[in-house]
Amino acid sequence: xxxxxxxxxxxxxxxxxxxxxxxxxxxxxxxxxxxxxxxxxxxxxxxxxxxxxxxxxxxxxxxxxxxxxxxxxxxxxxxxxxxxxxxxxxxxxxxxxxxxxxxxxxxxxxxxxxxxxxxxxxxxxxxxxxxxxxxxxxxxxxxxxxxxxxxxxxxxxxxxxxxxxxxxxxxxxxxxxxxxxxxxxxxxxxxxxxxxxxxxxxxxxxxxxxxxxxxxxxxxxxxxxxxxxxxxxxxxxxxxxxxxxxxxxxxxxxxxxxxxxxxxxxxxxxxxxxxxxxxxxxxxxxxxxxxxxxxxxxxxxxxxxxxxxxxxx
Amino acid sequence: xxxxxxxxxxxxxxxxxxxxxxxxxxxxxxxxxxxxxxxxxxxxxxxxxxxxxxxxxxxxxxxxxxxxxxxxxxxxxxxxxxxxxxxxxxxxxxxxxxxxxxxxxxxxxxxxxxxxxxxxxxxxxxxxxxxxxxxxxxxxxxxxxxxxxxxxxxxxxxxxxxxxxxxxxxxxxxxxxxxxxxxxxxxxxxxxxxxxxxxxxxxxxxxxxxxxxxxxxxxxxxxxxxxxxxxxxxxxxxxxxxxxxxxxxxxxxxxxxxxxxxxxxxxxxxxxxxxxxxxxxxxxxxxxxxxxxxxxxxxxxxxxxx
Numbered sequence: 237x238x239x240x241x242x243x244x245x246x247x248x249x250x251x252x253x254x255x256x257x258x259x260x261x262x263x264x265x266x267x268x269x270x271x272x273x274x275x276x277x278x279x280x281x282x283x284x285x286x287x288x289x290x291x292x293x294x295x296x297x298x299x300x301x302x303x304x305x306x307x308x309x310x311x312x313x314x315x316x317x318x319x320x321x322x323x324x325x326x327x328x329x330x331x332x333x334x335x336x337x338x339x340x341x342x343x344x345x346x347x348x349x350x351x352x353x354x355x356x357x358x359x360x361x362x363x364x365x366x367x368x369x370x371x372x373x374x375x376x377x378x379x380x381x382x383x384x385x386x387x388x389x390x391x392x393x394x395x396x397x398x399x400x401x402x403x404x405x406x407x408x409x410x411x412x413x414x415x416x417x418x419x420x421x422x423x424x425x426x427x428x429x430x431x432x433x434x435x436x437x438x439x440x441x442x443x444x445x446x447x448x449x450x451x452x453x454x455x456x457x458x459x460x461x462x463x464x465x466x467x468x469x470x471x472x473x474x475x476x477x478x479x480x481x482x483x484x485x486x487x488x489x490x491x492x493x494x495x496x497x498x499x500x501x502x503x504x505x506x507x508x509x510x511x512x513x514x515x516x517x518x519x520x521x522x523x524x525x526x527x528x529x530x531x532x533x534x535x536x537x538x539x540x541x542x543x544x545x546x547x548x549x
Numbered sequence: 550x551x552x553x554x555x556x557x558x559x560x561x562x563x564x565x566x567x568x569x570x571x572x573x574x575x576x577x578x579x580x581x582x583x584x585x586x587x588x589x590x591x592x593x594x595x596x597x598x599x600x601x602x603x604x605x606x607x608x609x610x611x612x613x614x615x616x617x618x619x620x621x622x623x624x625x626x627x628x629x630x631x632x633x634x635x636x637x638x639x640x641x642x643x644x645x646x647x648x649x650x651x652x653x654x655x656x657x658x659x660x661x662x663x664x665x666x667x668x669x670x671x672x673x674x675x676x677x678x679x680x681x682x683x684x685x686x687x688x689x690x691x692x693x694x695x696x697x698x699x700x701x702x703x704x705x706x707x708x709x710x711x712x713x714x715x716x717x718x719x720x721x722x723x724x725x726x727x728x729x730x731x732x733x734x735x736x737x738x739x740x741x742x743x744x745x746x747x748x749x750x751x752x753x754x755x756x757x758x759x760x761x762x763x764x765x766x767x768x769x770x771x772x773x774x775x776x777x778x779x780x781x782x783x784x785x786x787x788x789x790x791x792x793x794x795x796x797x798x799x800x801x802x803x804x805x806x807x808x809x810x811x812x813x814x815x816x817x818x819x820x821x822x823x824x825x826x827x828x829x830x831x832x833x834x835x836x837x838x839x840x841x842x843x844x845x846x847x848x849x850x851x852x853x854x855x
Contacts, residue, residue, distance in 0.1 A: 254693035259702075263709055373587075373844065377837035379788035381795055381811060382829040385818060389826075393819055487698025491792050505701070506796060509708040517708070521701055529696050 241537055248533050252526065253306075259521050260302045263514050309522070323519045326504065331523070334500035337492065338485040340413070340420030341427070346478055349428045353435020358462075360440060368432065375429035380488075384422045384495035391418055407497045419496040423489060427481055434477055438470040445469075472542045479535035483528035578773075581849035588849075591841030598835055601648060602655035609645040635823035637814055643824045647831050650805040653794075654835055657720055658787040664725040666779045669732025674771075676733065677740025678763055688737070691730035700792060702727045707798040715801045720793060724786055735778050739771035746770075773850040781843035784836040791832050807832045 296304075313324065356368040392405070405415045442448060443466055451461045490502035497503075501520055508516040582588045601608055629635075635643050676687040703723040710719060743749065744767060752766050793799035794808030802809070807828035814825035 250689060251692050251696055254689070255696040258693055259697070259705065262705055373840060374837065377784065377840045378833050379791060379836060381788070381792055381808065382833050385811070385815075385825055385829060389819065389822055484698060487701050490700055490704065491795065494796065505704070509704060509798065517705065521697070521705055524698060524701060525696055528698055 240540060244533065244536055248529055252529055255525050255529070256306065256522050257299075257302055259518055259525065260305060261298060263518050264298060264301065305518075323516050326508075326516055327501070327519070327523075330499060330501045330504050333498055334486055334489050334493070334502060336413075336416055337419055337423060337489055337498060337500060338482055340416040341424040341485050342478060342482055344420050345424040345427045345431055345481070348424075349431030350435050350474060352428075352432040354439065356432065356436040357439035357443070365436075368436075372429035372432050375425055378425060380422050380425060380491050381495070383425050384419075384492060387418050387422060388495065415498075419492050419498060422495070423485055423492045427485070431474065431477060431481075435470070435474055438473050439466060442466045442470040472539070475542065476535045476539050479538060480532050483524075483531035486527055487524050578846075578849035582845060585845045585848065587841050588845030591838050591845060594834065594838035595842055598651055598838060599655055602652040605645075605649045605652065609648040611642050611645040612649075635821070635827075637810070637824035643810075643827050646805055646810060647807070647827050650807045650810060650828060651831065651835070653717060653800055653804065653806040654787045654790060654832070656717055657724070657790040658783045658839065660717075661721045661724045661728065661786040662779055662783050664721065665728045665732050665782065666775060668725070669729035670736045670775055672729070673733040673736025673775075674740055674763060674768065677737040677771075678744060678759070678767065680741075684737070687733065691733045694727060695730040695734075697727055699724070699727045700789065703789065703793055704796060704798055707793060715799070716804065717800065720790055720799050723793070724789055728782060728786070731782075732775060732778060735774050736771060739774050740767055743767045743770045777843065777847045777850055780839065780846045784839035784843065787839065788832070788836050 313322070352368050352371070356365045359365045388407075392407070405418075445466075448461060448465050451465050452458070486501075489500060490506060492498070493500045493502040494506060501524070505517060505520045508520070606612070637643055637646065672687050672691075676684040703720075706723040706726060707715070707719055710722070749762060749766050752762050757766070790799055791806065791808030791811070794806040795812045797812065800806035800809055810828040811825050811832075814821070814828075818825050
């Protein structure tokens with residue numbers, strides 16, 4: 237176990253370095269002078285240009301600049317924008333919004349997905365099972381782009397005008413946790429479908445296992461068989477799926493944040509891409525990739541803890 | 550996970566071989582597919598959409614690219630007999646734009662799927678077959694690309710590379726660059742399990758060279774999981790294209806894309822929902838068609854789920 241943890245940690249390092257370098261290279265390896273681009277058509281003052289080049293290491297080859305960048309990240313310094321603002325101040329508060337959104341999505345996903353999956357598995361072959369499978373098919377097919385706008389229209393506007401219920405805010409984050417309800421549900425949409433199917437398959441597999449049959453044969457009440465034997469074992473793949481999904485949800489929040497006007501990291505990224513603030517763009521994507529890789533790493537380790545049958549040698 | 554798992558009747562295709570030759574995985578799968586309602590419905594829908602994409606003028610009397618058909622006085626008007634889906638912010642007919650918008654979605658979906666399965670499949674075959682350092686190298690490179698969340702990565706690539714040459718090509722490139730590692734992984738795993746089977750050893754003992762073994766013996770037996778993922782990816786790519794175009798980094802304005810239409814209609818969405826809802830509806834239907842295809846293909850090709 238200990239050796240597995242160490243090996244898995246060591247394996248993550250080249251992936252992290254490779255991925256961050258890839259992002260760095262995509263953004264910075266372009267031909268053209270960034271200072272000239274900043275100045276537009278005007279002539280760049282040579283003294284100013286020299287200072288800036290020195291400051292941003294623009295004279296060094298790409299790999300050296302990447303080295304500087306990684307060194308600075310370790311001290312929490314994500315560099316400066318060309319306008320002189322530290323990138324980390326732009327991050328402030330934004331990651332919290334995206335994390336809140338992703339966590340809300342994760343909660344909705346877990347409750348709805350596992351719930352529907354349980355019903356489907358326990359009523360295998362009956363109409364409720366068929367119905368739930370049909371629902372997952374439709375959930376997978378509706379992109380966030382569509383579900384976002386439709387829910388905004390139905391719950392935010394029509395529900396309010398027709399019944400006066402104003403429980404679901406559909407823009408901004410002024411209403412605390414309630415602001416994240418609808419965006420969270422939208423972001424969770426596709427994942428709910430996958431989790432439902434995973435729960436269904438996983439539980440159906442466990443219900444067929446010998447130890448479940450033994451428990452039933454020795455006269456254990458059905459509810460207890462389900463709770464103590466079947467559920468606990470079929471939860472393992474679900475927990476790991478949910479863990480890995482947190483990174484995916486955070487990375488996929490751009491469209492949801494744009495629709496619901498949430499001032500999160502996705503929306504910041506979108507703006508920075510437009511304003512060509514490359515240092516912000518690289519910073520955001522780097523952090524999200526870090527979260528994604530680390531979430532997967534933790535899940536892998538968690539799996540080893542949760543399921544002692546698996547040997548990693 | 551649709552029909553075949555719901556109906557509890559396992560021996561449905563066992564006698565499909567007609568006595569002559571034992572049924573192969575492919576003829577079994579084809580038998581399953583022909584009898585799957587999900588597949589037939591999905592295939593019919595997908596076929597219709599491909600026809601719409603290829604010949605939009607058959608379905609729409611107006612040419613959506615002809616701006617003279619737009620009438621600003623009609624901007625955001627509701628639905629009527631000549632403008633079935635109403636008009637958008639510029640007074641252009643939403644129905645004809647929705648019909649003409651199918652082409653981009655279908656092309657992006659199919660081309661990106663082809664590129665990723667060819668590149669990922671080929672590299673996966675090499676990695677799985679040769680193993681050792683080829684495998685280590687290819688798998689590590691794939692892992693690096695795999696770690697970038699796809700919408701973010703595509704946004705990044707399009708923002709930087711595609712800014713001056715935005716269009717279908719850039720979108721396909723951005724989506725493919727991030728999606729091939731998944732195909733590589735699956736192909737590699739399938740090749741590794743196939744490689745150690747007796748018939749491969751027999752072929753090798755008979756003196757077959759590596760190329761022949763790869764193409765004649767391993768590839769046909771390792772192809773099924775790749776086809777499953779490939780079909781499923783089609784819908785994912787189509788949704789991703791719409792998302793990127795919505796964000797403004799995908800397809801650009803004289804071209805028509807559902808994502809772009811949604812972005813255009815967004816500001817006036819609450820007072821005039823039609824120009825947004827109809828492209829959204831068609832987008833969902835298109836994704837649904839390919840998701841259903843993928844589901845049915847998976848059920849047919851993955852015997853473990855039976």
